[in-house]
């Protein structure tokens with residue numbers, strides 16, 4: 217059983233990742249969901265997390281809202297990929313239970329300091345603003361965090377929001393720089409690996425055939441992403457970026473990692489948010505592991521099985 221804090225910006229793929237985490241109570245003790253401005257504005261990411269939580273029947277898990285903007289850059293939402301609501305065309309409702317008081321950054325700092333070193337793993341699937349603020353509030357959390365497992369960055373794949381940057385890093389490069397240079401142990405699911413894990417029609421249909429609220433909602437979310445992938449990119453299956461973070465927490469053997477040093481561009485207008493991933497290092501000294509491969513069929517088998525629970 218892993219104790220986790222799940223920081224996210226739901227977001228269509230964040231939502232599927234949340235369903236996977238909520239469906240795995242025997243593996244993941246979710247101490248808190250924390251939300252951040254990203255794909256859509258902060259009030260919507262908080263509302264969306266509560267909507268997904270209610271569909272999943274997991275209102276035992278508290279949600280804390282966090283940063284309303286990146287540390288320095290202005291907010292820039294990715295509504296083109298997630299729809300105006302942030303949850304594609306999912307029928308929305310006002311969740312019965314809302315967020316708890318307490319800012320996400322303070323909640324992350326307090327939970328990590330109130331647990332034994334290494335006891336809490338942090339999953340981050342949106343811009344890193346809340347974690348960067350938590351590190352500034354309480355620098356001692358860096359050594360106490362179990363690994364931080366994040367979705368972000370790109371090396372071989374190039375960028376998805378600019379030619380050279382992936383959205384989560386580009387949206388708040390200063391926060392990402394604070395996190396990656398902090399010395400925290402990180403496992404990084406960049407586009408190099410998430411682009412290997414795509415919800416092609418057969419995989420999406422397998423999820424759509426599962427008769428549970430979480431599977432029905434996930435299938436609708438994946439179909440929304442696939443339609444955008446067809447229209448914008450011309451592909452047949454959208455990459456499921458954020459579920460790769462939860463799949464790693466549940467089944468790390470599905471992924472191949474490589475030790476690296478990782479630096480973030482925070483100044484260049486042309487390459488802002490670029491992640492420079494360097495493998496020519498002393499592997500024994502590496503604090504960051506870069507995911508280079510995934511067993512995509514294994515990830516979808518895990519996702520489909522858990523959504524059926």
Ligand code: RIB
Nearest residue numbers: 227229230341383384457
């Ligand atoms: O680049 C993909 C990432 O940006 C995902 O986390 C997606 O939800 C968006 O936030």
Ligand code: CA
Nearest residue numbers: 227230341342
């Ligand atoms: Ca996200």
